[in-house]
Amino acid sequence: MLFANETSRRWWLLGAVSCVLGLVLLDETVVGIALPTIQETFGLSDSAGHWVVNAYLLSFACLVAVGGKLADLFGMLRVFLIGLTLFALCSIACGFAPTGEILIVARALQGVGAAIIFPIFLAMITMTFPKDVRGGALATSSAVGTIFLALGPLVGGLFTDLLSWRWIFWINPFVAVAVGVIVTITWRDVDRPRGERIDWLGLVLIASGMCFAIFALMEADSWGWNSPVIWTCLIAGVALLGLFFRVESRLDVPLIEVRLFSSPVFTASNLTLFMTQYAKMPLFVFVALYAQTELKLTPLWAGVLVMLAPVLTPPASAFCGRIADRTPKRRLVTCGLTLLLVSSIWLLVTEPMKNALLFAPGLVIAGLSFPFLFTPTRAAIAEALPECKHGQGGGIAMTSQIIGGTVGLAASSAAYALGGYQAVFALTAFLTAAVMAHAMFAFRGV
Known part of the structure; x- marks a missing residue:
């Protein structure tokens, strides 16, 4: 039998819940490719079109801090399955949406489901795997999520070009059903203190x-x-x-223990995570729009272009993981922010040239930067706090990251309205430089 022993049970559970991370990360990249087609289908303005992405991010960002607490109060598996069901049903509703307004509402509710399940999948991994193999389990989960992230633009382009943009949502329920069945069979609850009130x-x-x-x-x-x-x-x-x-x-x-921000390292780490997720919005939403509106690429080829951003993230993650423990975090974070700044400036300079080959290196550079920003900052957060605060610190880091995405899309939308794509990339470069200056000061000696 597939789950005949404890080891196989754990790894089947890991594979299933890792797909939850994959679905969340896939949504970061897949919708941006289809956005011009969605806008054309419903006659949406640029602002309304951006709400298709940000309605999801906003509800996700606002509610992710309570997902884990709901699980503590009402049971891990029960809450996970409720969140997964909500996510799947809202994905179906997104695919069948007859108007742009209904699509935006369904996306907001889909974000509620994501906010419930996202913290729980991390808790399930840490509660299932003992300390001596937990690091490998988390690394495996991250690898699965990164694969989904990298394939998102291509999947979005394929569905939009060959089938329909609606399939970018309809694919989610199939994954959700498989995840729900496997998790129900393989999950073993453990005794833990009852959660505190929300x-x-x-x-x-x-x-x-x-x-x-x-x-x-x-x-x-x-x-x-x-x-x-x-x-x-x-x-x-x-x-x-x-x-x-x-x-x-x-x-x-x-809800969020703001007193933890008295630590400069903790604050700088969260600000770096915020900025990293912020920068993904110009890359995965506005570059996708630019590719189709200015470069006149089809959704499929636009997806191929955008896929250059995350395509080198997996090998860069492996390299960063090997050197993370013996390299000062200040150096890694500075390297990551420098790469992100170079990427933003590259996109800013090459955007008016309307040449995909000249534009593409900026996307590759951005993908190389992400592991150097996520890996050391998460480790720094753990080291900056006492062990009893690690759960709260991790939750705050997750919230900072997701808020970065929703603020990034909103600020980029405002910049685009004022000065087009160049304003989007210029604002990203300016904010990255400001965060880098703060991080270099806050991470000194770390």
Whole structure:
């Protein structure tokens, strides 16, 4: 039998839950390729089209901090299957969406499902594998996720060109059903302390603050920067996020323990993760748009071009993993941010030339940078905190990363409305340089 012994059971479980990471990462790259076709199908403006991506990211970012806590309160397997079912059903709804508005709503609900299952898959791995093999299990999971990430643009281009863009959503339920069956059979719960109550006030503050701020950035072009609505939303968003940090700093059981940001290394690590995910939005959304609108490539060939960004990430991850333990983290992070900065400048300079061959090296350089930004920062977060805070620190890092994606798309949308693709890449380069300056200072001696 497939699950006849404990070792096989563990590795089947690992393979299944790793596909959850794969689905989440696939969504980062696959939708961007299909976005021009989706906009044409429903007659969506650029701003409305970007909401197809950011509705998912926004609900994911706002709710990911509670996914693990729900599992602690109501049971790991039960909550995982509920989240997986929600994700699959909303994927089906996305594929059958008759209007752009319904698609955006379905994408937001799909993000809720992703926010529930994403923290749980990590917990399942750490609870299933003993310490002596846990590192290998996590590395295997990351490798599976990276493969999905790298194949996303090509898969999106193939489906959009040869079948329909709707298949980029319809493929998810097949994977979800297989994952659900295998996890149900192979999961073995363990005794653990009952979860503490959820900080609902903190959740409302961060969700409403993010929604107001992101809406203002993404709709500023449509409403106009002089619109009182835009400035009211922007001010309200900033005020609510400020109130969130003030409230969280006073709670014994906060949604996010903001006191941990008193550590310079912890703060710089989260800022680096934020920036890394931010930079993926210009690469996987705006480059996909640029390839089809300016370079006049088909969705399939646009997918091939965008795939250059993550294609070298797996070998770069293997190399970074080998040298991570004996190389100062400051050097690795600086290397990664330098590569990301060079990539952004390269795209900025070559964008007006409208030449795919000249443009492509900038994407390859970006893919090389990602492992040097994710690997050392996650290790630095663990080392900067006492062991009893590792779970909270990891959750904050995950939240910072996902918020980086939704802010990245919103800010890039605003930049695009003001100055086109060059403004998108220029803003990314500027912010990367600012984060690099801060990281070089914060990581000194690490």
